[in-house]
Amino acid sequence: MSVTAVLAVAVFAAVYVLIATERVHRVTAALGGAVVMLVIGATEPDHAFFSRHSGIDWSVLVLLAGMMLIVSVLRRTGAFECVAVWAAKRSGGRPYRLMVLLILATAVLSPWLDNVTTVLLIAPVTISVCERLGVPVVPYLIAEVMACNIGGAATLIGDPPNLMIGARAGLNFNDFLLHMTPVVAVLILVLLGLSRLLFRSAFRHDPERADRVTHLRARDEIKDVRLLVVSLVVIGAVMVCFVLHTTLHLEPSVVAITGGLALLVLSRLNTREVVGDVDWETLAFFAGLFVMVGALVQTGIIGDLGRSAASAADGRLLPTSMALLFGSVIPSAVIDNIPFVASTSPIVAEVVASSGGREEAGMLWWSFALGADLGGNATIIASSANVVAVGIAERSGHHISFWQFSRYGLVVTAVSVLVAALYVWLRYFALA
Known part of the structure; x- marks a missing residue:
């Protein structure tokens, strides 16, 4: 390992500690780490700013910005409050029943939208309903983002890493439905x-608050009917384009920003106020994170990790599947799973080819996808949806610390990966 690679690892580790301990704000830490990576030569401006695989993934940032614009306009219609009242009434004000309802709603939406879009839409609803019922917001947001990461694994478009895997492996929408949806449902x-x-400590039932909410009418929360209709039409068009983006030859980022700008124009709202609602801090955090991870790609660190995990079983399909599944979880938990999958998928393609390219070797791709997707639940920075959810919570006055998230995330990730490993063994080996 070169001196530069050692320095890059040290810088990344230092930034990770700063984020985890919250000694420095996560945006400052990420951007500062990115600058240091450039100064020590771990990456170069051409790679940091213009390479999708080893620098800032502008398509992700543009997609986020577009969806944030849509959510900013939709928030002004009262739609989130309307859905919040409906959810509260359906749950009868019972905290655990409410969590089940929100988890299921998230799990249904996430496979058809991308998981970041789902979080952007459902998090404001969650905050509103929790505040009305007097229950703590943070546990509900954490549970939802975990449902989002799990649910998004079900389809090609549900989670950005799946899009990368599908493109590299030649897998289509139906392939993901057939192989990933069963385990996601479990x-x-x-x-x-x-x-x-x-x-369980969050399930404090307040009968008085619950009674007040159940007497509200959801439709009374709508503030601007015209704007709501326009917003729903634009969102519907965006969702259709997301599903058909391969047929239409449009990148999801182009669809999102087009929809966001179109809705901004049609809304007739003050542009400065709407744009001011965009979470620029989260976008800046992503930019810094992308540059740091790109530096690890440039110095060969991530590639070495991927090769070690993939080759540990010496080409045998079952051990290799398990190596890819468990070996993808740790890197995906430590860094955002988008750049990890982008840098490691070529290695997986080589492993599949070295297995003779046999049709049955396709389970290696599913093992890799499960590991990368489920590892996204482990820490705050492991998935784009996590970062966005934390940003929304913070802007609403609800702080989620690194360790608060990880305390739950690590447990959910460990159990989920064990269940996924059992699924891979049963479906592709024991019952094949």
């Missing part, structure tokens, strides 16, 4: 059970 049920145990 994992959501497991999450419901774990949530009952992990968040």
Whole structure:
């Protein structure tokens, strides 16, 4: 390992500690780490700013910005409050029943939207309903983002790493439905059970508040009917384009920013106020994180990790599947799973090819996808959805610390990966 690679690892570790301990704000730490990576020569401006695989992934940032614009406009219609009242009434004001409802809603939406979009849409609803019922917001947001990461694993478009894996492996939408959806359905049920145990202290029922909410009418929360109709039409068009983006030859980022700008124009709202609602801190954090991870790619660190995990079983399909599944979890938990998958998927392609390219070797891709997707639940920075959810919570006055998230995330990740390993063994080996 070169001196530069050692320095890059040291810088990344230092930034990670600063984020974990919250001694420095995460945005300052990430951007500062990115600058240091450039100064020590671990990456170069051409790679840091213009390479999708070893620098800032502008498509992710543009997609986020576009969806944040849409959410900013939609918030002004009262739609979130309307859905919050509906959810509170359906749950009868019972905290655990509410969590089940929100987890299931998230799990249903996430496979068809991307998980970041789902978080952007459902987090404001969650905050509103929790505040109305007087229950702590943070446990509900954490449970939802975990449901989002699990649910998003079900389809090609549900989680950005799946798009990268599909493109590299030649897998289509139906392939993901056939191979990933069954285990995702089981994992959501497991999450419901774990949530009952992990968040039991949050289930404080306030009969008085619950009674007040159940007497509200959801439709009374709508503030601007015209704007709501326009917003729903634009969101519907964006969702259709997301699903058909390969047929339309449009990147999701282009769809999102087009929809966001179109809605901004059609809304007739004050542009400065709407744009001011965009979470620029979260976008800056992503930019810094991308540059730091890109430096690890440039110095060969991530590639070495991927090769070690993939080759540990010496080409045998079952051990290799397990190596890819468990070996993908740790890097995905430590860094955002988007750059990890981008840098490691070529290595997986080589492993599949070295296995003779046999059709049955396809389970290696599913093992890799499960490890990368499920590892996204372990820490705050492991998934784009996590970072976005934490940003939304912070802007609403609800702080989620690194260790608070990880205390639950590590448990959910460990159980989920064990269930996924059992699924891979049963489906592709024991019952094949």
